[in-house]
Each structure stands twice: as structure tokens, then as C-alpha cells.
Amino acid sequence: MKSWKEQLRDAKRALFGVTSKVTVRQDGKPDVPEAPAHDRRDDALHSKPAPSGGRASGGASNRSGVGTASMMRGRVDGEKPVGPSHAGSSSENRPTPSNRTAPTPVFRPRIDAGRSLVMPDWSDAGRSLQHPDYQGGRAAPMVVRIGVDFGTAFTKVAIRAGVDLVPVDWSAVTGDESPTGRYVTPGFVCRTSNGEYCWRRLADSDIRGNLKLPVIEMAGSDECPTATLAYLALVIRYARAFLYRHPEVGRKLVARSLRWELNFGCPTEPHERPEVVELFRRIARIAWRLAGVDDLRESNIAAAWRNDEADVGLETEPGVVPEFVAQIAGYLVSPQVSEGLHALIDIGAATLDVATFNVVLPNNQDSSPRVPIFFSAVRLLGTHYLYHNRHSKLDLDFAWDDAAPVEPADGFAKRYGRRPNEVDTIDSEFVNKVAKCIANVIDGTRTNTRGVTEQRTRLGEYPKGSVWREGLPIFVTGGGSGCELYRRAIEAGQLDLLRRIGSSSRFRFIEMDPLGAKFPQFGTEIGGRLTVAIGLTEDAENIARVVPHRDIEPITRTVKERVDHTELYGDR
Structure with a gap:
């Protein structure tokens, strides 16, 4: 006898051919049902096609830099909309399809540990661009630069005030005081029934997540990303207030006039599209302007979007920097930096980002390093989807905490009363997908014919053959970089390289401490995030000058003409 869920699923299949799904836009309105599963890309957010006409990874190419529209919106695929308690979800009143039939969903951060976001009262100080106790003075102004790592899953912020570096602690907002969780805040915001956006739990509020990926899809349009703007305004307001309250740095700001600068990170491939960069900058x-207003209502946000005032209290236009370039900023000025081909694997909660690029150090003509980008791929293979794969294949409830470190297979099996080899088998499938993405990007870089002219080649902008013999320098970063499963996938990618090239080929891992010896209390794990x-x-x-993929032309090979000896020596 089939259960009621199985019977319902069979009925839906008979009616629609596939399991019925509901798409929810960022604005919370339902969308039309999506295409059947065989018409969708399963797990590829985007992978850049190889210059020679092939692909750097196995996914379909999409020059928009994103996946299909249904992938970018907050789709509900057999699970409740994500939030501390799934507030405001109408899906709770609908039967939920079996986990086994649920395809890979669009990312929404899961925070199933009972936490919620609360804006502390003291954060109101962050509305001002000066310290609350600032009385003016003759001291020279201080440049304060905020770096916002606006992630698909979580946001991280650091502030450089003069010579001081301040990582922003979010425990007052999230209630998470764990060593790894306190420096991240999840990507969602609450909307009240009267259109106000905030960080507080209200009975009549609903939760807006999936705040980053949809805005990339908006590039080129004038659509207002209301929830994203509200969320980032709260992030900036809190970060400024946190700096003012800092016990050591805050007191230095009282006598100084502050001159603010703001930098945002942008995914690698979308950064090559000018319209995406301009959208992120806007x-x-x-x-930044909305961080100083009293009321974050939809009408006020829409008005700010339409007006788009240039003078918002920043010294310069916001910087939009490729995320991987920001990740290697410390390396580029360190003694261990070297020219030539490098690779980076960034393991986030939502996505796996893989990129290959060259480092070209400054010379007499350049004041900063150049970073030509060769290949990049983005897949929905982050730690969230590792958990989703486990829970789906084992028919478990979708409940976990994306901010916590990934639980090893044996611990996960013990927690849910499953056999370790059962979890290992499921994880092996996931490892193979990760390894394939890495191997395709690395091998695509090795075999492609795209480079630059001979002159630029001498400057190190083409992946030289020696790197495959001496070892490919590789960075492994992101919140999932310490997960053993991804390390297995990277080892599999290295074995694939060995098989293709020979026993001398290997990865040369670059270990970095981005906080440096001045901040030993944070440790490498926190620094990695x-x-x-x-x-x-x-x-x-000054970080680096990026050379986009589109600006790297195919190599021109010079063929020498045979010269008749009589032209050289004449008639004898």
C-alpha cells in the first residue's frame, strides 16, 4: 500500500508529467510552473565555454553569466522556504513532494538552529558617517574602507580604518558566537505587511532570501532589487556602528573626520560584463545611502533607486572587484608571489567556483599586477548542496545549518541511524561532480589555443608549459575548504591531471593567512572565511588590473618563409 505522499506524487505525474513546483520571485510573487526536469540544467549555474569552441566544464554555455530564470529565483522544490522558522510561507499549507523526487533547488540559506536576525539598538549609530562622539578637530582625516563580501549564502565584512583592520562580528545580529559563525551573517531579510524591511522576527513578516543571484539576471534592466538593497543597507549600517563601538579602533575615530570608501566583490565571470559591474556599483x-535613512520601506527604496544620487557620502565611486582577485590580494603583495599560471577553487555554501588565471607582476609600465583570466566555471556544488544531496537520497527532512562546518560522513550516518557506507556511496556521486568540474577547467586551460601575441607571451600572460611540469599553484578557499569531501575531489582532479600529462604533474597548494601574523587570535579557519x-x-x-577573458586573443604563430640561398649570398 503506497503512502499518501506517494499517491499524491503519482497523481501529479499523471496530470502534469512531472512533480508540480511553485516558483517564487524575489518580490514574493508566484511564478509560472517551470519546464519539465529533462528540459532543465540540473546543477550548472554557469560554466564559461572554452575559447576554442569547447567548454571549460560540462554545463551548457550561457553568455548572460547565469543559469535559467527559474534557477535564479527563489524556487521551492519539495522543501519549505528557508528562514529561521520559515515564517510567511504559504507552502506550509501544501503537501510536500517526496525528497527523492526533489531536484536541486535554487539556493536559500538554511538556518535551522532556531536563530533569527535582530538589529541591536546601538546599530542606529551606523546611520551617521561620523563617530557619535565626533566634535570636530584639527587632526587629519582618516580613510576608512569597507570591504563587503556579499555572498550567495552569507555576507562577510571587513573594515580598514587607517592602519587597523577590523573583521565585523555579527553575533549581536545572529546570536551565533561560535568561532566560525560569528563572522558571517546569512543572506535574508524580513518584510513586514506594510512594506518595511528589517532584521527582527514579526508574526506578520515574511522572509526574503536568494538576494544575490537574481540581481545578476537583472543586469541591463532598470528593475529595482528592493530586498537586496534593504539587506545591504542593514549590513552597511551595522558595520559602521560596529566600527564605532570597537574598543580599540573606535576611540581613535572620535577626533578624526572619516573619509569613506566602499568595495564590493563580484563573481568572476559576470564581472567581465560591463552591465553587471555597473549594476553592482549602483x-x-x-x-550606502539607504543605510542612513530611518525607514526602509519599499516606497523609499524605489525612490532611491529612481533618483540614484551621485553624492552619497563616499570619497570615490564604489569599487567592484572580482571575488577571486580579492581573495589573492594578500598573495600578490607577499614574498611568495610568483608569475605564471595559477588556479583557484572557492568552495562556498551555494557554489563551487573554479578559475584559472595568470599573475603578471608590475614592470616599468604597470603600477599594479595584471591578472589575465583564462577559464572560470560556477556550479551549484557548494556545501548546501552536499547536504541537500545527502538528505534527498536518504529521504530525510531538509533541516541543517549552512553556517556550521560540514559533518563528516560517519558522524552524519550515526546522527541519522544510517550505515556509513550508505552515506559514503551518496557522497561519492557528489565528489565525482566536483572533481569533474575541476578537471574540466584545468584540462581546458592546458589544451586551449587561446593566448596572446608573442610580445604578451613574454610578459607571462600565456600559461607556459613549465607550470605543468613544476606544479600548478592552486588556492583552495571558502567556508567549505576544510571539508574532507572537497579535498577528495581536488585529489581526484590532480589524479586526472597526472593521467593526462604524466607522473611529474601535480598541484602546488598555496597556504595563506589573510589576517597575517598581526591577528593570531583569529586563526586560519576564520581567516579563510x-x-x-x-x-x-x-x-x-591597486589590487590588480584584470584582463578579461574576451580580451585575450588566440596566439599568433609566426611561420618563417624559406629563403632561397641566392637571395642571401647572391650569384657566385
């Missing part, structure tokens, strides 16, 4: 500028935010506190103009 969002940063308007969110804050790498991008810390890199964004550098001057955007």
Missing part, C-alpha cells in the same frame, strides 16, 4: 551606491572581505579593504585600483 546597488552599492544606493545601499574572511579572505575576500579582507582583500576588499585594499584600494580597488
Whole structure:
């Protein structure tokens, strides 16, 4: 006898051909049902096509830099909308399809530990661009630069005030005081019934998540990303207030006039599209202005979007920096930096980002390093989807905490009363997808014919053959970088390289401490999560000059003509 869920699923299949799903836009309005599963991309957010006409990874190419529209919106796929308690969800009144039939959903951060976001009273000080106790003075102004790592899953912020570096602690907002959780805040905001956006739990509020990916899809339009602007305004307001309250740095600000700068991170491939960069810059500028207003209502946010005032209290236009460049900012000025080909694997809660690029150090003509980008791929293979894969295949309730470290397979099996080899088998499928993405990008870089002219080649902008013999320098970053499963996938990628090239090929892992020896209390794990935010506190103009993929032309090979000996020596 089938259960009622199975019977309902069979009925839906008979009626629609697939399991019925509801798409929810960022504005909370329902969308039309999506296409059947065989017409959708399963797990590829985006992968850049190889210059020679192939692909850097197995996913379909999309020059918009994102996946399909249904992937970018907050789709509900067999699970409740994500929030501390799933408030404001109408899906709770609908039967939920079996986990086994639920496809990979669009990301929404899961915080199932009972936490909620609360804006502390003292954060109101962050509305001002000067310290609350500032009385003016003759001291020279201080440049304060905020780096916002606006992630798909969580946001991290660091502030550089003069010579001081301040990672922002979010425990007053999230209630999470764990060593790794206190420096991240999840990407959602509450909307009340009267259109106000805030961080507080209200009975009549609903939760808006999936705040980053949809705005990339908006590039080129004038659509107002209301929830994203409100969220970032709250992030900026809190960060400024946190700096004012800092026990050591805050007292230095009382006698100094502050000159603010703001840098935002942007995904690598979308950063190559000027309309995406301009959209991120506009969002940063308007969110900075909204951080100082009293009322974050939809009407006020829409008005700010339409007006888009240039003078918002920043010294310069907000910087929009590729996230991977911000991640290696410390490396580019360190003694261990070297020219040539590098790779980066960024393991986030939502996405796995893989990129290959060259480092070209400054010479007489350049004041900052150049970073030509060769290949990049973005897949929905972050730690959230590792958990989703486990829970779906084992038919478990979708409940976990994306802010917590990934639980090893044996611990996960013990928690849910399953056999360890059962979880290992499920994880192996996931490892293979991750390894394939890494291997395709690395091998695509090795075999492609795209480079630059011979002159630029001498400057190090083409991946030289020696790197495959001496070891490919590789960075492994992100909140999931310490997860053993991803390390297995990276090892599998290295084995694939060995098989293709020979026994001398290997990865040469670069270990970095982005906080440096001045901040030993944070440790490498916390520093690893804050790498991008810390890199964004550098001057955007001085981090590196990115050479987009589209500007790297195919190599021109010079063929020497045979010269008749009589032309050289004449008639004898």
C-alpha cells in the first residue's frame, strides 16, 4: 500500500508529467510552473565555454553569466522556504513532494538552529558617517574602507580604518558566537505587511532570501532589487556602528573626520560584463545611502533607486572587484608571489567556483599586477548542496545549518541511524561532480589555443608549459575548504591531471593567512572565511588590473618563409 505522499506524487505525474513546483520571485510573487526536469540544467549555474569552441566544464554555455530564470529565483522544490522558522510561507499549507523526487533547488540559506536576525539598538549609530562622539578637530582625516563580501549564502565584512583592520562580528545580529559563525551573517531579510524591511522576527513578516543571484539576471534592466538593497543597507549600517563601538579602533575615530570608501566583490565571470559591474556599483551606491535613512520601506527604496544620487557620502565611486582577485590580494603583495599560471577553487555554501588565471607582476609600465583570466566555471556544488544531496537520497527532512562546518560522513550516518557506507556511496556521486568540474577547467586551460601575441607571451600572460611540469599553484578557499569531501575531489582532479600529462604533474597548494601574523587570535579557519572581505579593504585600483577573458586573443604563430640561398649570398 503506497503512502499518501506517494499517491499524491503519482497523481501529479499523471496530470502534469512531472512533480508540480511553485516558483517564487524575489518580490514574493508566484511564478509560472517551470519546464519539465529533462528540459532543465540540473546543477550548472554557469560554466564559461572554452575559447576554442569547447567548454571549460560540462554545463551548457550561457553568455548572460547565469543559469535559467527559474534557477535564479527563489524556487521551492519539495522543501519549505528557508528562514529561521520559515515564517510567511504559504507552502506550509501544501503537501510536500517526496525528497527523492526533489531536484536541486535554487539556493536559500538554511538556518535551522532556531536563530533569527535582530538589529541591536546601538546599530542606529551606523546611520551617521561620523563617530557619535565626533566634535570636530584639527587632526587629519582618516580613510576608512569597507570591504563587503556579499555572498550567495552569507555576507562577510571587513573594515580598514587607517592602519587597523577590523573583521565585523555579527553575533549581536545572529546570536551565533561560535568561532566560525560569528563572522558571517546569512543572506535574508524580513518584510513586514506594510512594506518595511528589517532584521527582527514579526508574526506578520515574511522572509526574503536568494538576494544575490537574481540581481545578476537583472543586469541591463532598470528593475529595482528592493530586498537586496534593504539587506545591504542593514549590513552597511551595522558595520559602521560596529566600527564605532570597537574598543580599540573606535576611540581613535572620535577626533578624526572619516573619509569613506566602499568595495564590493563580484563573481568572476559576470564581472567581465560591463552591465553587471555597473549594476553592482549602483546597488552599492544606493545601499550606502539607504543605510542612513530611518525607514526602509519599499516606497523609499524605489525612490532611491529612481533618483540614484551621485553624492552619497563616499570619497570615490564604489569599487567592484572580482571575488577571486580579492581573495589573492594578500598573495600578490607577499614574498611568495610568483608569475605564471595559477588556479583557484572557492568552495562556498551555494557554489563551487573554479578559475584559472595568470599573475603578471608590475614592470616599468604597470603600477599594479595584471591578472589575465583564462577559464572560470560556477556550479551549484557548494556545501548546501552536499547536504541537500545527502538528505534527498536518504529521504530525510531538509533541516541543517549552512553556517556550521560540514559533518563528516560517519558522524552524519550515526546522527541519522544510517550505515556509513550508505552515506559514503551518496557522497561519492557528489565528489565525482566536483572533481569533474575541476578537471574540466584545468584540462581546458592546458589544451586551449587561446593566448596572446608573442610580445604578451613574454610578459607571462600565456600559461607556459613549465607550470605543468613544476606544479600548478592552486588556492583552495571558502567556508567549505576544510571539508574532507572537497579535498577528495581536488585529489581526484590532480589524479586526472597526472593521467593526462604524466607522473611529474601535480598541484602546488598555496597556504595563506589573510589576517597575517598581526591577528593570531583569529586563526586560519576564520581567516579563510574572511579572505575576500579582507582583500576588499585594499584600494580597488591597486589590487590588480584584470584582463578579461574576451580580451585575450588566440596566439599568433609566426611561420618563417624559406629563403632561397641566392637571395642571401647572391650569384657566385
